[in-house]
Amino acid sequence: MIFFNTLSGKKEKFVPLEKNKVKIYVCGPTVYNLIHLGNARPMCVFDVLRKYLIYRGYEVIFVQNFTDIDDKIIKKAEQNKTFFEEVSKKYKKEYIVDARGLGISKPDITPSATDYITEMINFISKLIKKNYAYKTDSGSVYFKTNKFYEYGKLSGQNLSDLKSDVRIFKNEEKKNATDFALWKSSKPNEPSWISPWGKGRPGWHIECSTMIKKNLGDTIDIHCGGEDLIFPHHENEIAQSECCNNKKLANYWLHNGFINIDNKKMSKSLNNFFTVRDLSKKVGYEVLRYLLISVHYRSPINFSEKIIDQCKSSLTRLYNCKNFLEKLSCSCQDTPKKSFGNINKDLKEELTLCKKRFIEAMNNDLNTADALGYLFILTKKINSKIFLNKKVLKSKQTIKFARNIFEELTDILGILYEKKSCKNxxxxxxxxxxxxxxxxxxxxxxxxxxxxxxxxxxxxxxxxxxxxxxxxxx
Ligand SMILES: [Zn+2]
Incomplete structure (x- = not known):
């Protein structure tokens, strides 16, 4: 199995830290709003990664967090004249509704940032003690980026490039433009926790570093997220964790690509922004999942009505095959006379080859697009060799064999789970x-x-x- 590792910029053979065990961390949602289609992509793609690793016999520990304290959550609470906890609780629930709809398996652990404040304070204290962080007059704490010589290694930038980066927020409290907040002092009436530096709340990046350390240990196998998180979020996670623990944070970094709408980048400012909830009402959740895995995870997806129609018809074709196989299995059992002895060897070989190619595609940096291509070749063979061939190949064993392979592969991708929509x-x-x-x-x-x-x-x-x-x- 090989993955494209953002850290090295190339494809690498996957070797887990412990034999047959894989520790995965995915940055989860900031719960202040309904998720949009772009948020759903890492959910679906890394759910397939998890399902595939389990299929290959690995014991997978999959952790995905909830960011339940953040500027956006505080702002929303102010607007709605409510507490930040109410906002985060509401949207955590809404997130779970969408995740279930999209067929995402529940992560093994779903830590929420506010449950780890003590651990975050300890983490930051350790960084200050090791001289990697400093406190400001207002009671905030910043990370000293120029103390970490490898800063920029994930995004492939050096400190001088970064200083001109527009995404770097400049303020007078920072010693260097690239320094980032570990702890933010709170303004009056803002939610806050007591710390050695005064009342405040954690910065975003420290949440993930702390929850990884606490739930998975100092080094994990795979860290995932959208490519928009490479800088600064993941870069900062690396800096904090590696300086605190003196160990590599993650061996493999996997990042998924963006979604464009009619060839334009999806963004709030362009008003070409779709929530998963709205889209699911129009086209159904499963069509969205299919769309998000039908393209290789690192390539951009161009969202359009045309592509949605294509996904719908592809899914229908797969459902037709599934339903026919199910129906034939039943009729075979009811009337054993229809059974024509052993499995057809040629067909068995052809279907086995499709499965082999499917696995090869998945092994090659999780190429779900190619894997789906082989699933359709398999479907076509089942259609032409079993359904349209009235006699020879309709043996009980042949149908059972075809059905098993078909379900094995669709289960890896986590599709064909919607029973109702295409039932008959x-x-x-x-x-x-x-x-x-x-x-x-x-x-x-x-x-x-x-x-x-x-x-x-x-x-x-x-x-x-x-x-x-x-x-x-x-
Ligand atoms: Zn994160």
Missing amino acids: PQIEIKKLIEERQKLREKKDYKTADKIRKKLDKMGIILKDTADGAVWENK
Whole structure:
């Protein structure tokens, strides 16, 4: 298995710290709002990473945090005239609704930042003691970036490049422009905790460093997140943790790419911003999950209505295959006479090869796009060799074998979990064909053709015969 490691800038063979065990940390949401499509990408992609590692026999410990104290949460609480805890509690719940909808397995541990204030204070105290941090007159604490010689190693920048970075927030309290807050002194009426430096609250980066140390130890195998987190968030996590612990924070850093909307970067200012909740009401959660894993995780995704339609029809095609296999399994059991002895060897080989290619794609930096390609080749083979072949290949063993492989692969990707939406495609197809037939009888060929096109999108080919229309899967 190889992964592209942001830290080295190249693909590396994956070797876990402990044999057969993988410790993963993913930066979770700041809970002040409904999540948008960009937030959902790391959720889905790294859920597939986790599922795949478990499939490969690893014991995975997957930690994803909640940032439940932050400027944005405080601002929202002020606007709504409520406590920050109410805001974070509400949006934590909303996040879980979306995560379940997207088919995300619950992380093993979901720490919330405010439960770790004591540990964060200890962490910061240690950094001050080691002369990696300093307190200011107002009672804030900053990290001394120029004391950590490797600062910038993740984002591939050096300190002088960074000083001109517009993302660096300058203020008079800092000794250096690149220094960042470990502890922020609080203004009156702001939520605060008592610390050796006065009343205040933790900075964002220290939360993750502390929760990693407490839940997974000083060094973890894989640290994940969106590429927008590389700098400054992950760079700062490295600086704090490595200076405090004298150990490497993470061996592999995996970052997912951005989402563009109609070729423009998705952002609030451009007002091309979609929440997962709104989209799920329009197209369903599973179509969103499918979209987010249908592209290799490091490539950008261009979101458009067209791509949503493509994802819908791809999913329908897979659901058709799943449902046919299920139906055939049942009918085989009911009527053993239909069973034609042993499994067909050629077909077994062909399907096994598809699975092998699928695994190879997943091993190659989690290439879900290629893996899906092989899943469709597999689906096509099942369609043509089993469904359309009335005799030879319809043995109980063949169907069982095909069904097992098909489910094994779709389970790795965490798709086809929505039972309701595509429960009985056959009824829907039959209805559409009948509707089309009636239109043709009325000589309304134009509308009839629209239905044929709709069926085509669903992966159904229609053939008009003297006995009426017959159909098959593509
Ligand atoms: Zn983080």
